[in-house]
Amino acid sequence: MSKLKYTIDVVLISFSLIAVLMLFNNVNPRVIAPLNNQETISTQVLFEIKNANYILIDDNLEFSSPEKIFLQDSLKINFIPGTYYWKVEGEKNSEARKLTIISTVDLTLKKQNDSYEVVNSGSEKLNVDVYNQELYTRSFTLTSSDSMISNGTKFIGGKI
Amino acid sequence: MSKLNKILLALLVVLVLIANVSALGVTPGRKIIDFSSTSEKEGSFKIINSENRQLNLDITVKGDLADNFVISEKSISIGASQEKDVSYKVKLPSELSPGTHVQEITVVEKSSGSDGSIGAFVGVITQVYVNVPYPGQYAEATLNIESAELGQDVSFAVALSNLGQEELKDVGAQIEIYNSNKEKVAVVSTGKINVALGEKKELASSWKADVNAGLYSAKAVVTYGSKVINIEKEFNIGEKVLELNSVVVKDFSLGGIAKFEMGVENKWGEDIKNVYSQTNVFDKDKNLVVDFKSPTNDILALSNGTFFSYWDTEGLNKGVYDAVIYLRYGEKFSKKSVQFEVNSNSIRTLGLGYVISESGQNTTSSLTYFLIVFIVVLILLNVLWFIKFRKKVKK
Numbered sequence: 291m292s293k294l295k296y297t298i299d300v301v302l303i304s305f306s307l308i309a310v311l312m313l314f315n316n317v318n319p320r321v322i323a324p325l326n327n328q329e330t331i332s333t334q335v336l337f338e339i340k341n342a343n344y345i346l347i348d349d350n351l352e353f354s355s356p357e358k359i360f361l362q363d364s365l366k367i368n369f370i371p372g373t374y375y376w377k378v379e380g381e382k383n384s385e386a387r388k389l390t391i392i393s394t395v396d397l398t399l400k401k402q403n404d405s406y407e408v409v410n411s412g413s414e415k416l417n418v419d420v421y422n423q424e425l426y427t428r429s430f431t432l433t434s435s436d437s438m439i440s441n442g443t444k445f446i447g448g449k450i
Numbered sequence: 451m452s453k454l455n456k457i458l459l460a461l462l463v464v465l466v467l468i469a470n471v472s473a474l475g476v477t478p479g480r481k482i483i484d485f486s487s488t489s490e491k492e493g494s495f496k497i498i499n500s501e502n503r504q505l506n507l508d509i510t511v512k513g514d515l516a517d518n519f520v521i522s523e524k525s526i527s528i529g530a531s532q533e534k535d536v537s538y539k540v541k542l543p544s545e546l547s548p549g550t551h552v553q554e555i556t557v558v559e560k561s562s563g564s565d566g567s568i569g570a571f572v573g574v575i576t577q578v579y580v581n582v583p584y585p586g587q588y589a590e591a592t593l594n595i596e597s598a599e600l601g602q603d604v605s606f607a608v609a610l611s612n613l614g615q616e617e618l619k620d621v622g623a624q625i626e627i628y629n630s631n632k633e634k635v636a637v638v639s640t641g642k643i644n645v646a647l648g649e650k651k652e653l654a655s656s657w658k659a660d661v662n663a664g665l666y667s668a669k670a671v672v673t674y675g676s677k678v679i680n681i682e683k684e685f686n687i688g689e690k691v692l693e694l695n696s697v698v699v700k701d702f703s704l705g706g707i708a709k710f711e712m713g714v715e716n717k718w719g720e721d722i723k724n725v726y727s728q729t730n731v732f733d734k735d736k737n738l739v740v741d742f743k744s745p746t747n748d749i750l751a752l753s754n755g756t757f758f759s760y761w762d763t764e765g766l767n768k769g770v771y772d773a774v775i776y777l778r779y780g781e782k783f784s785k786k787s788v789q790f791e792v793n794s795n796s797i798r799t800l801g802l803g804y805v806i807s808e809s810g811q812n813t814t815s816s817l818t819y820f821l822i823v824f825i826v827v828l829i830l831l832n833v834l835w836f837i838k839f840r841k842k843v844k845k
Contacts, residue, residue, distance in 0.1 A: 295840060302835055306828045313821040331477055354654040355594065355607035371479065381818060395574045396475035396498065406570055411500075414479045448554060448575030449479035 319384040326387040331394050333413045333434070337365045342380035351375050351386055371413050397447040408445050409437040416447040473500045474507075476557055476574040484648055485546055485582040494537040495576045497557055499528040506560045513553030515540060515580060521555070540578070548584040552577060581613065587675045588614030589621070589645065595668055595685040598659050604685065606638065608653040608670055610645055618645040621674040623653045628667045630720055635661055645674075662752060663688025664719020691717045692725065692749070692777045692784045699797040705764050708797055710742075712757040714777060716749040723748045727757045728776040731790060739771065768792055770800070 322338035324330075337345060339361055346356040349372060359367065361378065371393035378384045396412030410416050410432035420427050421444040430438055431450065475498035483491050499505045506527050511519045522537045538555070558573030589610055596605040608623045622642040627635050640653035653672070666687055672679040696713035712727050727744040742759050749755035757777075770791050777784040789800040 298835060298840075302828070302832055306825070306832060309821060309825045309828055313818065313825060349609075350650075350652050352652070354652040355596070355605050357596075392477055393479035394475055394477040394498070395479040395576065396473065396500070397572050397574055398471060398473040398500075399570055399572050400471050401569065411473065412475060412479070442570060444558070444571045444573065446556060446558060446573035446575060448556075449577055 318382055319378045319380050321378065321384055321387070324387075324389055327390075328388075329390040329392055331392045331413065333370065333391055334366050334368050335389065335391075337361070337367060339365075339378050342378035342384065344379040345376060346379060347374055347376045349374055353377070353386070393449065395447055395449055397445060399445060402439065405439050405441045406445070407437050407439050408432065408447075410434055410447065412447075414449045417450050418445055418447045420445055471501070472559070472570070472572050474498070474505065474557065474559065474572045474574050475500060476576045478576065480577040480579060482579045482581060483540070485542060485580055489542055489544070491540050491542060492537065493540070493578065494535055495555065496533055496535050497526070497528060498533050500531060502530045504529050507557050508560055509536065510556050510558075511553060512556065513578075514551055515542070515553050518542065519553070519555075525560075540580075542580065546580070546582045548582050548588075551580040551582065553580065554578075583615045583647075584613055586614055587616045587618060587677060588612075589618055589672070589674055589677075589679065591623075591670075591672045591679045591681060593625075593668065593670045593681040593683045595683055597686045600659060600661075600663055600688045602659060603656040604659050604687070606640075606655045606657070606668060606670070608640065608672055608681070609650065610643075610653065610672070611650045612645040612647055615647070617647060618674045621645055621651075621653065621672065623655075623670050623672040625655060625657075626669045626671075627657060628669065629661070630665050635666070659687045661687060662719040663691070663717055664751070687719070688717070692722065692779065693717060694727075694775055694777060694784070694786045695754070697775070697788065697799040699799075702763075702795060702797050704766065704768065704792065704794050708761045708763055710744075710759045710761065712744070712759070712775070714749060714755050714757060716751060716753055716755065718751060720751045721748055722779050725749055725755070725757075725777060725779045727759055728778060729759060729761070730774045730776075731761070732772045732774075734769075736772075739766075763792070766792060768794065 319342040320340040324335055324337065339345065342361055345359045345361055346353055347359065348354065348356040353375065359365070369391045371391045374389045375386050376389060377386045391413070393414050394412040395414055395416060397416070397418070398409040398411045400407040400409065408418055413434055415434065416432045417429055418432055419429050420440055420442040422442050427442060432438060477496050477498065481493050497507065504527055507525070509521055509524050509526070511521065518541045520539045526534060526536070528534050554575045554577055556573055556575050559571040589612055592609045594607045594609060598604045606625050610621060612618050620642045621644070623640045625638050629635050636657055638655045638657045640655045643651055643653060645651045664687060665684060667682060667684045670681045672681070693715045694712060695715050698711045699708050702708050710729065716722050724746045725748065726746045728741065730741050731739045733739050740761055742761050744757040744759040747755055747757060770789050773788050773790050775786045775788060787801065791798040791800055
């Protein structure tokens with residue numbers, strides 16, 4: 291009789307513990323990517339998060355004016371260079387994490403007959419100064435991925 | 451063409467492409483140095499050669515502190531598809547005028563001796579901003595507004611930077627909201643915060659947009675100590691929306707010209723100019739039967755307008771035709787899919803109703819509910835077992 295009693299004890303306690311652990315695992319947000327303090331030059335960041343409904347992104351740790359985005363299984367978000375703090379909301383909220391998008395200034399020239407296609411292949415909006423035989427001729431603005439056809443012998447791009 | 455010829459042709463294409471492209475990158479695009487009594491500051495940047503050839507580069511500094519910079523390498527070579535870190539030191543003078551001193555480090559291809567250059571040279575700039583604090587209390591602020599739909603909250607955030615030499619205490623902002631007729635529609639206030647030296651903080655507030663859709667402006671007055679910053683910014687409430695309310699064809703006979711009267715509502719708080727309708731009608735095989743447009747017209751703010759367009763139905767059979775009606779204005783358009791039921795003496799429009807899709811919202815998952823119920827049941831079982839039944843088993 292005593293053996294039956296202890297068996298019932300063990301079964302009840304085990305089931306209770308398993309159920310509590312499953313509940314804990316199911317309500318706690320699980321952040322797979324990106325890592326805390328991640329620094330990247332890519333302006334598109336993949337967020338892989340389980341057990342959460344929304345992601346909150348802000349440029350300050352107080353999250354005073356966060357952008358709230360509905361979460362899908364794998365969500366790609368475009369950022370402009372800068373430092374961001376983010377956390378997720380669900381049954382429970384995650385801790386705040388930091389993400390830094392490092393700015394890149396990248397200029398590509400493609401020859402087209404007697405002129406050049408100047409492409410902003412970096413992440414920043416650029417001012418491009420055009421020189422002809424070391425003589426400054428003009429400037430133009432290029433947003434990221436934007437391009438412009440121009441004549442010249444030297445093209446120098448810098449962040450606006 | 452033999453396999454060898456194909457490979458040679460592909461190689462030639464690759465070589466021509468390489469010869470016609472030149473690329474150079476640098477990161478970060480900007481570094482900010484806060485001026486302090488420490489006379490020497492250090493920094494670094496990375497040069498990225500994404501080309502398939504070696505690049506020979508010159509590095510120069512421009513700005514009022516250019517002579518104070520010491521760059522580790524003023525002339526470097528970077529191999530194909532390689533990156534290289536370059537460090538620098540800047541000796542700051544003991545005194546500098548307040549504000550931002552912009553220095554530019556330029557990395558540029560050497561104008562001679564670069565094998566495989568395409569006839570022009572590419573250069574990139576990494577900037578170094580030296581921020582010198584202003585005497586006493588000094589702040590700069592920007593206003594960020596997150597536009598919203600009708601009836602939702604518009605978020606205001608005033609980003610503050612303390613660029614002075616003293617801590618800022620009890621900094622707050624009042625934001626006045628005006629409609630396009632310059633009438634004040636609301637006033638909201640933020641809380642008050644302290645901003646330490648060199649710190650950036652945010653004052654936030656929100657306003658429920660129980661107003662008409664349209665263009666609004668916010669005037670923020672930020673106060674710190676005895677100083678005031680005024681900022682003004684425009685924002686939208688709702689979207690510039692035109693809604694097709696009705697499509698009527700009167701006095702029609704098959705084979706003749708059908709006159710379409712389209713009733714359109716402007717739900718925007720301002721006039722929308724140069725609007726026209728475009729109607730595409732398709733047969734059962736999804737082939738375009740006809741594409742007809744109305745003349746352009748302006749629709750006044752929050753008013754209705756009528757657009758007339760014509761369809762020559764000569765040779766058309768009776769039946770039901772799929773159609774898409776576009777309301778075009780500028781580069782934007784509203785679109786509505788309908789069906790036209792064409793009879794001998796009438797055209798009836800079917801499906802003129804709007805479907806509003808809602809974004810999904812994850813609420814508590816069913817597994818969570820199940821687990822919560824399961825745990826409650828287990829707790830009851832535990833209580834019953836340990837308090838009541840266990841004693842009976844003992845007996």
